[in-house]
Amino acid sequence: MKPIDEFVRQMMASAERVRAGDPGAATDVIQRALQQAGLMTPAAPAEDTPTIIDINPAPGATQAPPRAKVRPRSPMTGARPGWQRQPHAPADLGPGRFIDGSFACPEGRRRYKLYVPAGAAEGPRPLVVMLHGCTQNADDFAAGTAMNSIAEEHGCLVLYPEQDRSANHNSCWNWFEPGQQRRGSGEPAILAAMTREILAEHGADPRRVYAAGLSAGGAMASILGAEYPELFAAIGIHSGLAAGTGKDMISGLHAMKHPPSPTPAGQGVPVIVFHGDADHVVNAGNGEAVLRQFSGAQAGSMQRERQDGNAGGRRFTRSCWRDAQGRRLAEHWLVHGMGHAWAGGKAAGSHTDASGPNASSEMLAFFLEHGR
Known part of the structure; x- marks a missing residue:
């Protein structure tokens, strides 16, 4: 069997x-x-x-x-719950303000953290929505990705929605449930409405809104890109899955190991994907499935570039697809020897690998090339 x-x-x-x-x-x-x-x-x-x-x-x-004490690993990420940052690995949360907030709408309520750069705004700021993985929270994800400090350099707001344990006891976004995979329903609706409220309250640029996530957060970012293409100008998926993958926990677990053929997204939102080829939690083929979902219909009209390199002690293969005007519409980073972790991340957060290309820097650079 x-x-x-x-x-x-x-x-x-x-x-x-x-x-x-x-x-x-x-x-x-x-x-x-x-x-x-x-x-x-x-x-x-x-x-x-x-x-x-x-x-x-x-x-x-x-x-x-x-x-x-040893704790069982999470069934959704293979990580032990309750990991905390170590005192000898201080978090880099940027020089700006890191604000606590809460948002509620008819679909539900979620807490969040919002990074506001210290530097003066030179116009409406771009907004990056960062979705943590299972067992993580906003502070942990911000510390591990160091996205705040990178966003500071570009004057970006960074929103970290936080999953509630009452919705998932491992703090996973419920990407594998049909009710959480559709526009106007469940968690996608909450996250989209939260994003719009932050845009309005902070005068952010509605043309430059982006979503990125790790693992379960990456799978939810895929859903946001597929269901709300008018809101998100580009998405970044790290160690995640295509939108609509799995119809319950069992099929979701199966997809993590055996990537299915994805349903093409209605509109081709630009996408950047990071995945480790030694990821034994979410098979690296899921990253390729995300690419097919968002760029499959356009692949024939795009020019592909391939680069093999070494960054931070890890080899990587980077593939990039551009349109006739030279704009990057899809990019795939396969990091060799890396497991289920954020590439180029910081030890202050969980599920990070300090080696390899810096996923935060590369994602933000990709995002800022695009505006709706």
């Missing part, structure tokens, strides 16, 4: 145990299935047995890492 068939069989078996009134047995089956699929590590053998974990150590750091 194929591994994915066995995984689905176990999921169905867990559902039968729920119907039989035995949720404890159902949980055991699910945990065993996730462990066998490589999406969860076994829990510690004893609750009082501490294990030393060093999360994203700073280069050359000598202080002892904190002691913590």
